[in-house]
Amino acid sequence: MRRRGVIAGIFAAGLIATSVVHSQAATLRNASVITSGTVRLSDLFADLEPGQDRPLGPGPAPGASIQVGGAQLLAIADEYGVDWLDQSPNAMATITRASRVLDQAYFADLVRQNLPELGNGPVSIDLRDFHPMMVAPDDPKPVVLSDVKWDQRSGWFSATVYRGQPSGDITQDSFMLTGVIHAARRLLVYAHALPAGSVISASDVQIDESYAGHIPSRAFTEEADIDGMTVTHGVVAGSPVLDQDLHRTVLMHKGDPAMITFAAPGVHLTATGRALEDGGAGQYIRILNVSSSMIVTGRVVNASEIEVEAGSNPVPSDGNTLRRLTAPARNASRADLSLR
Known part of the structure; x- marks a missing residue:
């Protein structure tokens, strides 16, 4: 019985020794991502013994990383009794704090939530130095x-942003948010991209009933x-049609011959004239009636016709005006000598 008890004791000791020898050692995590603000032992080492994990200290800020070197x-x-395979003073572990990005869309929506006077209509919120x-x-x-402050006349707004969970760094825990708010309006936008020099027709534009983008100058609505x-320069689809983008296409140039037309109920008159200034389609310019030497104001219909409306008052031309007009004509064609 005594011998049998000794053998049982030796066998039990062998089992214990075997379990120690074959226990799985921890392995280093070369890189890990944490979601909380605290670094734990398991963020550095995998395969810890049950109950061995514990907090070590504060983690990095969201989106930031820290590195733990071999000596540390x-x-x-050693301090926490971690049996670590391949221990080396050259080892390195990187711990990164998970994060999400608060972008311009997030803050624009936040500004709107804090300005109920904007209503439910479409607006655009442009953030500056964001x-x-x-x-x-x-x-x-x-x-x-x-x-939160907003000047409805100019559109400028400002607000102070505070972190919900301060990091302790005053330069990171708050900042000024500024920008411009544009209310929606009805205006013309380009239906498709156009290169510089394109002459616009109705098919090139369309009405946007609720355009809310930034408009730096006068915009057209008709x-x-x-x-x-x-x-004057290339434009893209959806951008507003602005005064600064366009210039009037000159159909009639100063000195060009043109037919002057006048129409009223029961009356239709024509006369020969010569333009005194450049004009584009639909633009009103002055023109000299060659027969009467009177200056009238009319609307450019096309490259060779000026339409004078009822109520337009002609004015006499002086000799200087006539000489300025006929001098280049004499150089251009002897047929124009009849205008003198």
Whole structure:
């Protein structure tokens, strides 16, 4: 019985020794991503013993990383009894804090929520000197807006942004948010892209009933106002038709011969004239009636016709005006000598 008890004791000791020898050692995590603000032992080492995991200290800011070098890793493993395979002073572990990005769309929506006077209509909110912000992915209220101010006349607004979970760095925990808010309006936009020099027709533009983008200068709202005008530079589809983008396409140049027409109920008159200034389609310019030497104002119909409306008052031309007009004509064609 005594011998049998000794053997049982030796066998039991053998089992214990075997379990120690064959226990699985921890392995280093060369890179890990954490979601909380605290670094744990398991963020550095995998395969820890049950109950061995514990917090080590504060983690990096959302989106940032920290590195733990070999000497520090050895010290941590020694302090917490981690049996670590392949221990080396050259080892390195990188811990990155998970994050989500608060972009321009997020802050524009936040501004709108804080300005109920904007109503439910479409607006555009352009942020100035904006930089995206990294926050914890599980933070339900990562930032708060304070002191929101909006000048409805100019559209300028400003607000102070505070982190919901301060990091302790005053330069990162709050900043000024500024920009411009544009209310929606009805205007013309380009239906498709056009290169510089294109002459616009009705098929090149369309009405946007609720355009909310930034408009730096006068914008057109009617197709009739821009028909026949020329694009001064390339434009893209959907952009507003602005005064600065266009110039009137010259159909009639100063000195060009033209037919003057006058129409009224029961009356239709024509006369020979000569333009005194450049004019585009639909533009009103002055023209000399060659037969009467009177100056009238009419609307450019095409490259060779000026239409004078009822109520237009002709004025006499002086000798200087006539000489300025006929001098280049004499050089151009002897047939024009009849105008003297």
